Amino acid sequence: MQNIVILAGNLGADPESRTTQGGTNITSIRLATSRPRYKDGKIVRDEQGRRVQDTEWHRITCFNGLGKTVQEHCTSGMKLLVRGRIHYTKWTDQQGNDRYGCEIIAETVDFLSRGKPAQKDEGYTGNYNDLDDDIPF
Structure with a gap:
């Protein structure tokens, strides 16, 4: 049996x-x-006819x-x-109560949209949006 999770979101x-x-680097994101x-087997729509969406938030942890x-x-x-993979945790809070949590331990993250631009190199004054335009094929 395997513990596998695949999520696509914002x-x-x-x-x-x-x-x-x-020395372990831990990065946390919310997806x-x-x-x-x-409802009754049909998609719920609002007054303008748009689909009503239910949103869920996931805690993702990425290492190193x-x-x-x-x-x-x-x-x-x-x-x-x-x-x-899904990872469940249990801890005791300051009042002595048992607390539970769930997070996703990321193994891979694929970018489905553009990320932040790379940091500017010293002396470069061009447009960072078209750096690959001059690569010959």
Whole structure:
């Protein structure tokens, strides 16, 4: 049996990164996925005739090199495809209550829309949107 998750959605905020005392880079993102709402087997529509969507938010954790890539290239609103596994956690809060959480541990992240532009190199004054136009084939 395998624990496999595949999610395609929009990044809800810019990635947040931290480094553990042991040197592990951890990057966290929030991904929104949507699906149409159904009632009596039919898609629910609003007053303007548009489909009503139910949105779910997923906590995604990326480690080390993958986390660094996500931090460098992703920004709020981007479309991403995340492949990974579900990870459940349990902890005790300050009041002694058991708390539970669920996150997705990312194994791969594919960019379905353009990411942030690369950092500007010293001395380059051209347009970063067309850097590959001059590559001969």
